[in-house]
Amino acid sequence: NAGVTQTPKFQVLKTGQSMTLQCAQDMNHNSMYWYRQDPGMGLRLIYYSASEGTTDKGEVPNGYNVSRLNKREFSLRLESAAPSQTSVYFCASSEGYRSNNEQFFGPGTRLTVL
Amino acid sequence: AQSVTQPDIHITVSEGASLELRCNYSYGATPYLFWYVQSPGQGLQLLLKYFSGDTLVQGIKGFEAEFKRSQSSFNLRKPSVHWSDAAEYFCAVGAGASKIIFGSGTRLSIRP
Numbered sequence: 680n681a682g683v684t685q686t687p688k689f690q691v692l693k694t695g696q697s698m699t700l701q702c703a704q705d706m707n708h709n710s711m712y713w714y715r716q717d718p719g720m721g722l723r724l725i726y727y728s729a730s731e732g733t734t735d736k737g738e739v740p741n742g743y744n745v746s747r748l749n750k751r752e753f754s755l756r757l758e759s760a761a762p763s764q765t766s767v768y769f770c771a772s773s774e775g776y777r778s779n780n781e782q783f784f785g786p787g788t789r790l791t792v793l
Numbered sequence: 794a795q796s797v798t799q800p801d802i803h804i805t806v807s808e809g810a811s812l813e814l815r816c817n818y819s820y821g822a823t824p825y826l827f828w829y830v831q832s833p834g835q836g837l838q839l840l841l842k843y844f845s846g847d848t849l850v851q852g853i854k855g856f857e858a859e860f861k862r863s864q865s866s867f868n869l870r871k872p873s874v875h876w877s878d879a880a881e882y883f884c885a886v887g888a889g890a891s892k893i894i895f896g897s898g899t900r901l902s903i904r905p
Contacts, residue, residue, distance in 0.1 A: 721898050722895040723895075727892070782837075784837040
């Protein structure tokens with residue numbers, strides 16, 4: 680089992696460019712999440728998908744969109760990248776949405792926007 | 794809504810010394826409590842969790858944590874740290890159907 684995989688691992692964008700971060704899990708989990716990690720701020724939830732076919736905004740959704748492509752895959756899109764979106768992005772999954780479910784994390788994507 | 798505070802941004806301990814990382818939460822009832830570890834360049838891995846019952850919980854890699862309701866705390870401890878424990882540690886709190894909230898993290902350095 681690969682667990683949660685993310686691509687790419689690193690990316691450099693220019694302001695205004697767009698890109699999609701890919702995430703896939705092979706644990707048959709129902710719920711998936713996108714977080715960003717910034718120094719001194721911990722992990723902040725961008726969007727989540729409680730189950731296949733649903734997506735909802737988290738704490739910091741502005742400037743992002745998501746697609747739950749199927750049960751395995753959950754992508755994060757930056758339509759017009761801004762320097763404020765320079766961050767490390769983590770995808771996670773859990774069996775269920777209730778907060779007593781352990782979340783499993785991918786290795787992260789380090790994004791720099793110039 | 795729940796919240797979580799990790800008051801120590803960075804801690805350095807000598808190899809073989811004991812460790813305690815602090816975590817305080819705010820929530821009216823007993824929340825779900827977690828400690829995650831993030832090794833350099835890696836994603837987060839669950840160390841241990843507390844939902845109910847025995848207030849001292851054991852986790853992986855020799856870590857333990859104690860839930861203290863009166864102090865709204867869930868501190869992480871290890872009797873003797875190893876150089877491989879150098880990482881960032883996150884406390885997290887969840888409540889019912891709401892989302893898990895992560896603390897800002899404590900970076901642990903090990904002095905040889």
